[in-house]
Amino acid sequence: MTNQPRITVWNEYRHERSDPEVAKIYPNGIHGAIAEHLRQQGLSVQTATLDEPEHGLIRDVLAQTDVLIWWGHMAHNEVADEIVDRVHQRILADGMGLIVLHSGHFSKIFKRLMGTSCDLKWREADEKERIWVVEPGHPIAAGLDEYFELPRAEMYGERFDIPAPDTLVFVSWFQGGEVFRSGCCFHRGRGKIFYFRPGHETYPIYYQTEVLRVITNAVHWAAPSGGPAVKFGNFPNPLEKL
Amino acid sequence: MTNQPRITVWNEYRHERSDPEVAKIYPNGIHGAIAEHLRQQGLSVQTATLDEPEHGLIRDVLAQTDVLIWWGHMAHNEVADEIVDRVHQRILADGMGLIVLHSGHFSKIFKRLMGTSCDLKWREADEKERIWVVEPGHPIAAGLDEYFELPRAEMYGERFDIPAPDTLVFVSWFQGGEVFRSGCCFHRGRGKIFYFRPGHETYPIYYQTEVLRVITNAVHWAAPSGGPAVKFGNFPNPLEKL
Amino acid sequence: MTNQPRITVWNEYRHERSDPEVAKIYPNGIHGAIAEHLRQQGLSVQTATLDEPEHGLIRDVLAQTDVLIWWGHMAHNEVADEIVDRVHQRILADGMGLIVLHSGHFSKIFKRLMGTSCDLKWREADEKERIWVVEPGHPIAAGLDEYFELPRAEMYGERFDIPAPDTLVFVSWFQGGEVFRSGCCFHRGRGKIFYFRPGHETYPIYYQTEVLRVITNAVHWAAPSGGPAVKFGNFPNPLEKL
Amino acid sequence: MTNQPRITVWNEYRHERSDPEVAKIYPNGIHGAIAEHLRQQGLSVQTATLDEPEHGLIRDVLAQTDVLIWWGHMAHNEVADEIVDRVHQRILADGMGLIVLHSGHFSKIFKRLMGTSCDLKWREADEKERIWVVEPGHPIAAGLDEYFELPRAEMYGERFDIPAPDTLVFVSWFQGGEVFRSGCCFHRGRGKIFYFRPGHETYPIYYQTEVLRVITNAVHWAAPSGGPAVKFGNFPNPLEKL
Numbered sequence: 001m002t003n004q005p006r007i008t009v010w011n012e013y014r015h016e017r018s019d020p021e022v023a024k025i026y027p028n029g030i031h032g033a034i035a036e037h038l039r040q041q042g043l044s045v046q047t048a049t050l051d052e053p054e055h056g057l058i059r060d061v062l063a064q065t066d067v068l069i070w071w072g073h074m075a076h077n078e079v080a081d082e083i084v085d086r087v088h089q090r091i092l093a094d095g096m097g098l099i100v101l102h103s104g105h106f107s108k109i110f111k112r113l114m115g116t117s118c119d120l121k122w123r124e125a126d127e128k129e130r131i132w133v134v135e136p137g138h139p140i141a142a143g144l145d146e147y148f149e150l151p152r153a154e155m156y157g158e159r160f161d162i163p164a165p166d167t168l169v170f171v172s173w174f175q176g177g178e179v180f181r182s183g184c185c186f187h188r189g190r191g192k193i194f195y196f197r198p199g200h201e202t203y204p205i206y207y208q209t210e211v212l213r214v215i216t217n218a219v220h221w222a223a224p225s226g227g228p229a230v231k232f233g234n235f236p237n238p239l240e241k242l
Numbered sequence: 243m244t245n246q247p248r249i250t251v252w253n254e255y256r257h258e259r260s261d262p263e264v265a266k267i268y269p270n271g272i273h274g275a276i277a278e279h280l281r282q283q284g285l286s287v288q289t290a291t292l293d294e295p296e297h298g299l300i301r302d303v304l305a306q307t308d309v310l311i312w313w314g315h316m317a318h319n320e321v322a323d324e325i326v327d328r329v330h331q332r333i334l335a336d337g338m339g340l341i342v343l344h345s346g347h348f349s350k351i352f353k354r355l356m357g358t359s360c361d362l363k364w365r366e367a368d369e370k371e372r373i374w375v376v377e378p379g380h381p382i383a384a385g386l387d388e389y390f391e392l393p394r395a396e397m398y399g400e401r402f403d404i405p406a407p408d409t410l411v412f413v414s415w416f417q418g419g420e421v422f423r424s425g426c427c428f429h430r431g432r433g434k435i436f437y438f439r440p441g442h443e444t445y446p447i448y449y450q451t452e453v454l455r456v457i458t459n460a461v462h463w464a465a466p467s468g469g470p471a472v473k474f475g476n477f478p479n480p481l482e483k484l
Numbered sequence: 485m486t487n488q489p490r491i492t493v494w495n496e497y498r499h500e501r502s503d504p505e506v507a508k509i510y511p512n513g514i515h516g517a518i519a520e521h522l523r524q525q526g527l528s529v530q531t532a533t534l535d536e537p538e539h540g541l542i543r544d545v546l547a548q549t550d551v552l553i554w555w556g557h558m559a560h561n562e563v564a565d566e567i568v569d570r571v572h573q574r575i576l577a578d579g580m581g582l583i584v585l586h587s588g589h590f591s592k593i594f595k596r597l598m599g600t601s602c603d604l605k606w607r608e609a610d611e612k613e614r615i616w617v618v619e620p621g622h623p624i625a626a627g628l629d630e631y632f633e634l635p636r637a638e639m640y641g642e643r644f645d646i647p648a649p650d651t652l653v654f655v656s657w658f659q660g661g662e663v664f665r666s667g668c669c670f671h672r673g674r675g676k677i678f679y680f681r682p683g684h685e686t687y688p689i690y691y692q693t694e695v696l697r698v699i700t701n702a703v704h705w706a707a708p709s710g711g712p713a714v715k716f717g718n719f720p721n722p723l724e725k726l
Numbered sequence: 727m728t729n730q731p732r733i734t735v736w737n738e739y740r741h742e743r744s745d746p747e748v749a750k751i752y753p754n755g756i757h758g759a760i761a762e763h764l765r766q767q768g769l770s771v772q773t774a775t776l777d778e779p780e781h782g783l784i785r786d787v788l789a790q791t792d793v794l795i796w797w798g799h800m801a802h803n804e805v806a807d808e809i810v811d812r813v814h815q816r817i818l819a820d821g822m823g824l825i826v827l828h829s830g831h832f833s834k835i836f837k838r839l840m841g842t843s844c845d846l847k848w849r850e851a852d853e854k855e856r857i858w859v860v861e862p863g864h865p866i867a868a869g870l871d872e873y874f875e876l877p878r879a880e881m882y883g884e885r886f887d888i889p890a891p892d893t894l895v896f897v898s899w900f901q902g903g904e905v906f907r908s909g910c911c912f913h914r915g916r917g918k919i920f921y922f923r924p925g926h927e928t929y930p931i932y933y934q935t936e937v938l939r940v941i942t943n944a945v946h947w948a949a950p951s952g953g954p955a956v957k958f959g960n961f962p963n964p965l966e967k968l
């Protein structure tokens with residue numbers, strides 16, 4: 001159990017380097033913006049990006065990560081399967097938490113963990129999103145009002161092809177007529193996973209108070225909680241006399 | 243959000259005063275044993291019992307309670323409906339946590355919250371119970387091994403007539419041939435509820451390390467987490483122009 | 485298991501007799517409109533209303549009901565507790581299905597089964613509702629498209645104070661800016677319960693094809709499925725030798 | 727929606743050809759025993775095995791399969807990834823049902839759908855298993871008593887590393903001291919999946935009445951239910967005017 005979870009913010013980090021519009025919003029990358037906020041909360045944070053060796057997720061880094069935050073969009077397929085396996089294993093066996101942001105719904109690691117297509121409807125039309133709290137007793141909703149708004153957002157709409165979440169915390173309303181399950185908690189193996197919808201690269205969403213508050217809450221919720229290591233395999237000796 | 247939850251341990255407190263065998267095991271009552279343990283963890287704890295005015299659950303006490311722990315057995319019907327209403331309201335509206343122990347499955351407050359009969363099979367035969375962790379990533383399993391045992395326990399067996407829990411943390415094996423969902427988490431209103439099976443009055447179960455660890459874990463899990471207060475009723479003005 | 489479930493449609497039946505506008509839409513009552521549709525599907529249907537003796541729910545009627553459909557709005561408190569107990573028992577012990585429509589969210593029987601306030605936000609503003617299927621593999625979504633619309637509806641908005649449904653089938657989008665979990669499945673005791681949001685008395689919603697299709701689907705889903713009768717209480721003889 | 731689901735029983739079909747003990751119990755293969763039972767129920771059944779071209783799961787076969795039953799044990803890795811992809815797609819996109827039996831917990835298709843290791847504890851010690859119904863209102867429990875027993879079974883014990891099932895129908899008690907979630911329902915994509923534990927190849931378990939009843943029930947539950955086909959991707963035109 002970690003009182004102060006150690007975080008790694010992973011970012012594909014391509015849009016910010018190729019698109020001046022994005023670079024203007026996130027001069028230090030999306031990972032930089034999120035990391036800075038979490039550090040201001042007193043948390044221990046490092047970052048990792050796609051184009052580093054092993055995508056920055058070498059074994060030592062993962063071994064010292066309690067919660068991994070994941071943002072990717074245009075280069076999901078460039079993430080090596082071997083690294084995906086490593087992250088997957090670290091979640092299932094060791095209980096590392098994972099927070100998947102926005103377009104990360106299509107990342108290899110999220111699809112691997114969900115077992116479904118993770119596909120959805122989308123639209124870029126600068127429309128309003130209103131995110132409603134439907135489970136107000138959940139710690140990820142701490143400090144929020146009953147809803148918060150993104151004045152301009154990319155639309156993500158149902159059907160979102162995921163397993164029904166263990167807990168559904170947020171549901172989004174979109175101006176254009178869609179709804180979306182935008183805050184979803186999952187237990188997988190010993191790990192906890194939170195999918196959080198907000199965050200298109202062309203909007204300053206990761207500077208918005210409520211969004212940052214949710215990410216901070218999710219870090220605390222997803223951190224390993226110190227439950228038992230699990231043993232598998234052949235147990236030839238029964239616990240009781242047969 | 244409370245970093246240090248304030249706890250009230252409620253006990254029917256009849257067996258300990260009428261049955262010398264029980265009194266010998268719990269000289270300060272079951273509530274006393276649990277309260278003492280929680281105080282040793284540095285938590286702020288008060289107790290309340292059935293035969294106090296308003297069962298010890300006057301408005302001021304409840305208003306200062308973040309998590310209520312409930313043990314009852316032979317006198318569930320003596321709990322006044324008005325007090326049940328008050329506790330119910332405090333959970334739903336304010337997010338007070340509730341931990342229901344063992345025979346508390348038949349308490350008015352638990353049946354009210356579940357909406358079902360909460361009935362089960364039982365047997366007093368001094369048999370062994372083995373409690374398996376089935377959701378090792380849940381914070382209520384912190385510090386445990388894969389299972390723990392009660393050397394002598396009253397049997398509770400399925401079908402346990404409750405709604406499927408939001409998270410099932412423990413499943414019990416009984417020597418006599420039954421199984422039981424013995425650690426069950428529920429969100430109700432803004433509150434969090436944990437049902438935990440162990441605890442017959444004729445066994446020193448509330449001195450056992452693992453049982454006390456689970457109760458402590460559950461206190462932290464069930465404490466209010468600071469999500470939004472919820473408004474209900476007529477909202478004649480739409481948020482968007484119609 | 486019933487191949488052809490026997491249905492009782494229960495209606496408060498007050499609006500239709502006191503409000504000419506409602507009477508014009510539902511000349512035979514809301515129960516009449518729903519019953520007629522179900523009979524056209526070849527189902528065996530009877531009706532019952534509040535002002536009949538025992539609200540029309542005498543023991544013999546319930547004993548021959550596989551699925552009870554419930555519509556109430558202005559007179560929830562006039563339903564006798566004794567009848568609520570009887571319906572509750574019939575669901576939990578015998579597995580009768582229950583379909584709760586629209587303002588029935590505040591009926592005594594639904595609140596009893598849920599254990600929560602079942603409160604919500606509402607507004608009468610003739611706005612559009614779009615109902616999205618979020619679990620397309622569920623039998624209650626059979627025959628639907630990905631969404632359907634009510635051109636004019638009363639708004640119901642989150643937070644809807646219910647336990648998280650066992651399966652969430654529909655989520656509503658409202659023109660005024662809210663969302664709502666509008667198709668919710670619950671197992672309670674041996675019974676299955678479906679809450680379905682559409683249906684204000686001043687709109688001809690119970691003549692709309694998709695709404696009627698959902699009600700028919702829900703009847704088949706909620707009908708008793710022939711699982712084991714459950715025994716409770718003291719089982720002094722262990723199944724295994726201790 | 728299919729009133730009479732078309733079934734394909736898939737079997738690895740190796741033990742029966744290499745081990746005379748198994749061959750004696752299942753002279754026509756495990757698939758043969760299950761198929762024969764289902765045919766006696768009037769269902770349309772075909773079989774497919776690992777060593778046929780494309781493992782017997784050519785496109786035409788899958789296209790005419792409403793529910794696929796899967797038994798494998800020693801040769802999971804010989805199942806071609808391409809065929810796994812095909813089955814996966816047929817489940818998610820078209821809603822084909824899948825029933826995974828016993829050691830199929832380690833099949834590629836089940837692990838793909840679950841996203842976890844699907845690992846567990848096991849022991850071969852000829853011990854007794856008692857399977858308890860914990861959700862008696864579920865159609866998969868139709869026709870059963872509160873429990874049934876396998877006089878001699880391989881033990882499977884928790885922790886079973888799967889996502890919490892959408893509905894938990896059965897929990898097993900084992901003589902040697904373990905418990906297991908042995909009947910688990912999942913929605914994935916448009917499809918429904920049922921994992922059912924009983925069935926070691928050295929026991930005549932697939933001739934036992936209750937086991938066959940559960941498989942038949944599961945076929946009806948898992949069959950496609952006719953919900954909407956789902957569209958994904960870019961929807962540039964909002965449903966509402968922005």
